[in-house]
Amino acid sequence: MQPLPNMRFAPDLLTSQVALVTGGGTGMGRATAIEMARCGADVVVLGRRAEPIEDCAKIIRELGRKAVAISTDIRLPDQIDSAMLRIKDEFGRLDILVNNAGGQFVTPARELNNKGFETVIRNNLIGSWQMTKAVADHFMLEHGGSIVFVTACVRSGLSGFVHTAAARGGVLAMMKTLAFEWAEFGIRLNCVAPGTIKTEGMDHYPIDPEQWLKLNRNVMGHMGDVGDISAAIIFLSSSLGKFVTGEEWYIDGGETLHLAHDARQMIDAVKFSRREPAVLKK
Numbered sequence: 001m002q003p004l005p006n007m008r009f010a011p012d013l014l015t016s017q018v019a020l021v022t023g024g025g026t027g028m029g030r031a032t033a034i035e036m037a038r039c040g041a042d043v044v045v046l047g048r049r050a051e052p053i054e055d056c057a058k059i060i061r062e063l064g065r066k067a068v069a070i071s072t073d074i075r076l077p078d079q080i081d082s083a084m085l086r087i088k089d090e091f092g093r094l095d096i097l098v099n100n101a102g103g104q105f106v107t108p109a110r111e112l113n114n115k116g117f118e119t120v121i122r123n124n125l126i127g128s129w130q131m132t133k134a135v136a137d138h139f140m141l142e143h144g145g146s147i148v149f150v151t152a153c154v155r156s157g158l159s160g161f162v163h164t165a166a167a168r169g170g171v172l173a174m175m176k177t178l179a180f181e182w183a184e185f186g187i188r189l190n191c192v193a194p195g196t197i198k199t200e201g202m203d204h205y206p207i208d209p210e211q212w213l214k215l216n217r218n219v220m221g222h223m224g225d226v227g228d229i230s231a232a233i234i235f236l237s238s239s240l241g242k243f244v245t246g247e248e249w250y251i252d253g254g255e256t257l258h259l260a261h262d263a264r265q266m267i268d269a270v271k272f273s274r275r276e277p278a279v280l281k282k
């Protein structure tokens, strides 16, 4: 489990709000669920495995907030419907949805079969759509709310992850479309795209830190932590972000600054050529 960051927001920022965090038992979802509770929200923690979501809900209850853990697969509409009914019973409303659940596997596109592609689209695009539509139908079209999608930095593709690049690009287009259509219902929608963040989910990827430093051109030279992402999600979900909708935020330590070009060698070359005459005079 990642250590939780220090409290950064006012303790009443989310008072009287009910939040649902998918994939809330681990990693960024867990950090967001707990931080939201520290800001006064009651929280629904959703995921497939019972143990991590129950653990997270227990921590939230110890903070004095109400929390329920609901074991649900976001790919299965019947399970989502049952989750909505349970939330209606327990809380009567839902103000915030964080579509954080997701995952994929690394593979070259040439070795990926159709079933593998579809698996990742279902988990990351269709699952997020199903959650979003259910929450809108059951709650937010009536009283408004905020929806944040946790995606990935795919604006220039993501080699080794063609399936998730397609899924997350689809989520972005879906989010922007809904931000337009649902503004009149008081629903704001935004995306947060993490760079490489230290979570237990990253254990699925065999990355040794030296190799990561070499291949990932994040200009800060280290991975992000779960608090970097939960802070952005909470800003967008709360009244602090009340004028922000249809946006995508890259929280990536500058990883994608290099997409234009990497000028570091050019700068070094300029410095070198300026120094050169002095060196030659010697």
Ligand SMILES: CCCCCCCCCCC/C=C/C(=O)SCCNC(=O)CCNC(=O)[C@H](O)C(C)(C)COP(=O)(O)OP(=O)(O)OC[C@H]1O[C@@H](n2cnc3c(N)ncnc32)[C@H](O)[C@@H]1OP(=O)(O)O
Pocket: 102, 103, 104, 105, 106, 107, 113, 115, 116, 117, 119, 120, 123, 152, 161, 196, 200, 201, 202, 204, 205, 206, 207, 208, 211, 212, 215, 216
């Ligand atoms: C070295 C430095 C480089 C830096 C790069 C760093 C990494 C960049 C990170 C990119 C950004 C994203 C990061 C994260 O998301 S981190 C954490 C998120 N958590 C995960 O990703 C979880 C890991 N993945 C999974 O749990 C599962 O893979 C998944 C949920 C995606 C699918 O599970 P599911 O149970 O639904 O599916 P199945 O296992 O039944 O498989 C169905 C079919 O899918 C294909 N498949 C599945 N796994 C693989 C695999 N490992 N390789 C190839 N194909 C796979 C396959 O077709 C399966 O069908 P069959 O079983 O019949 O073959």
Ligand SMILES: NC(=O)C1=CN([C@@H]2O[C@H](COP(=O)(O)OP(=O)(O)OC[C@H]3O[C@@H](n4cnc5c(N)ncnc54)[C@H](OP(=O)(O)O)[C@@H]3O)[C@@H](O)[C@H]2O)C=CC1
Pocket: 022, 023, 024, 025, 026, 027, 028, 029, 046, 047, 048, 049, 050, 052, 072, 073, 074, 075, 100, 101, 102, 103, 104, 123, 127, 150, 151, 152, 153, 193, 194, 195, 196, 197, 198, 199, 200, 201, 202
């Ligand atoms: N860590 C990183 O560097 C990056 C992560 N991301 C994305 O951020 C999000 C959070 O990742 P992170 O915290 O790192 O990883 P985790 O693996 O810790 O979190 C993913 C969570 O999603 C849940 N989940 C997965 N599939 C489903 C499903 N079908 N239904 C319900 N819950 C599901 C998992 O729980 P369970 O298995 O119990 O269902 C798990 O709690 C993911 O979407 C990830 O792909 C994007 C870019 C970079």
